[in-house]
Amino acid sequence: MARRRTLGYIENEWTCPNCNSRNKGSVRTCENCGAPQPENVKFELPSEQKFVEDDAGLREAKAGADIHCGFCGTRNPATATTCSQCGADLKEGKAREAGQVLTAPPPPPKVIKCSNCGAENPGSQSTCSQCGAALPKAQAPVPAAAPPPPAGAARPAAKKTNWLLVGGILAAFAICCVAGLFLFLFPSQSLEATVTDVHWQTVVPVQEIRPVNYTDERGSPPSDAYNVSCHDESREVCEQKTIDRGNGYSEVVEECHTETETYCSYTVDEWTTIQTYTLEGNDLQPLYDTPSLTSDQRIGDTSAEFTVVFSTEDGIKTYTPGSVTEFQQFRVGSSWTLRLNPLGGILSVEP
Incomplete structure (x- = not known):
């Protein structure tokens, strides 16, 4: 409330x-x-x-x-x-x-001039300190107009926007953006390469249900949690308002309310990786380990990484295929054309 x-x-x-x-x-x-x-x-x-x-x-x-x-x-x-x-x-x-x-x-404004007696008053005053007259409401200052040129003097040309300069800046910015795209997305050179080595690594995680502890988690615990301990943390949030009373005065009020959040510590049984089995090799036939499992264990999400090493006239280049099917194309000794960006990164590989 x-x-x-x-x-x-x-x-x-x-x-x-x-x-x-x-x-x-x-x-x-x-x-x-x-x-x-x-x-x-x-x-x-x-x-x-x-x-x-x-x-x-x-x-x-x-x-x-x-x-x-x-x-x-x-x-x-x-x-x-x-x-x-x-x-x-x-x-x-x-x-x-x-x-x-x-x-x-x-x-x-810093100064308001009295329209009755001409005296200057601080901008915060509502009545003139000299004659007691009410001061006008302050208006936004208007920039002073430039004085007219002397008779016979050449009138300076009105200052015009240099649209050529503005257009040049915008064009330069657009060129930089396009150049950046070409730099990273489009090939700038081709390089003949020979596969000198391949490497693969596979990971097989073994999981079993283990108790996992959570501490001071915001909100309600899951329905299957146990060893649950919750507490509320409250803070007071206040806001000041100035409210017109309709009689020439305003009432300054402070409105406060309490915001409460629940934090819980609990335990949940979850599938947890207890061991990983890694295999690696330097051929084109990646293998995954097949660990023995007990009745309360399972295989988690497996993963694999592939690397191809090329020899070029510019030195060694490495490439990471996105799938095992692509990886198995790169026989040691085979020739390929590498499409490179200006920084030397491989964008694509072609037979």
Whole structure:
């Protein structure tokens, strides 16, 4: 079950659609132009978020969502019964939306200029430190336009994208990719070769059922396990959210829940390789050992490796056939043509 606790309350802000001034969340009419906050203008988190400390602010933050008058639209506190603007009964009003999770705004600009007195203020402020006027909402900085050239001066040509250079870079990249494919996948030279030696090795594993111990495996043990011992490991996962209360404030909450995983140690009887029998030779007739088995034993998955040694004018080359049928073609003394990549690796062998 999730656990939730309140860490504190933050005063939001809203932007007046009439004059673009920022206002504190508790202010219900714009401090710059006097226009009331419309119902559709949402609250936002300020750039600097601090917990409310004073008792009056905390009482207001903990109250319910504000109510917009059904007659004049004025925003009123949740505790009001009549509209502060027109005196109408707020039973006909509409509560502001609440419960939305708010996200932090982008970093503010370093300086905001007051439109009233021209004073420069830190970007995080909402009111002018010089005259007290509400500061406008920060806009993304626009690059300054280049000054016009002096009269009579030659106008520089507009900078154009060097498509020839871009095309050259893309072409070079494509050539490198194709060259890499040719380097490893396509033969670049042929070499006459003679088989001087062959070698094979076969492996036969003998298995029997043995107890195998597993320790601290995640999840439930198999149904045929025994000596089972399980334990739970729990950890608390927490997430902070900032939730709009619809009254100019947000509640910062921490929601935590416990995640539990089961780990088990157990024993399972499994087919286990207890011995391997290896044979090898230098002819074209690979053999597999035939060990004697008891009633509780079996042969596991057998394997084989084949190697052919060629003598060429460039020295010794080795090749690994993919099957016994291919391997048995390479009689000692027979001649073959090797197809090589530029690095000298054998890509194919032809009679």
